[in-house]
Amino acid sequence: MGVRVGARAWVSAGVAAVAVVGLATPATAGTSGVTARETVCYGGTTICNNTYGSGNAVSEVIASRNLNTTAEFGFFELFGPGTYKQTGPTNRESDHTFRVNASFPAGSLICVSFWNRNANGSFTKVGGRNGNACTSTPIG
Structure with a gap:
């Protein structure tokens, strides 16, 4: 099952993972050595933060945005x-x-924004x- 955001789909072991605070699931194939994920979105699915890590250790954060509700160009x-x-x-x-x-x-809050x-x-x-869109430690 995927949740479409912008031009890409998120897949999370059959669980829709958008606008859910504190969701901890096994890592997906693209994140080696990661044991948990926490996902949160601002404004529905306008800006989303997928924080990967374990406990207080954060390995990576994938920030995403909905191209239908944000400008074409930014950071x-x-x-x-x-x-x-x-x-x-x-x-x-x-x-x-x-x-x-x-x-x-x-x-600690780990936050993403889009400009x-x-x-x-x-x-x-x-x-x-x-x-x-902010997640918090510990992850998972």
């Missing part, structure tokens, strides 16, 4: 506790994989200040 941003931050490339892709390979304190590129070259965060 994903990943941020966590303290000053932890990664920014994806500015492009038209519907998802981006962030390699994290780090441990965070229990209760639309405006006609004048500036960027606007989808959903405003609250447009974040």
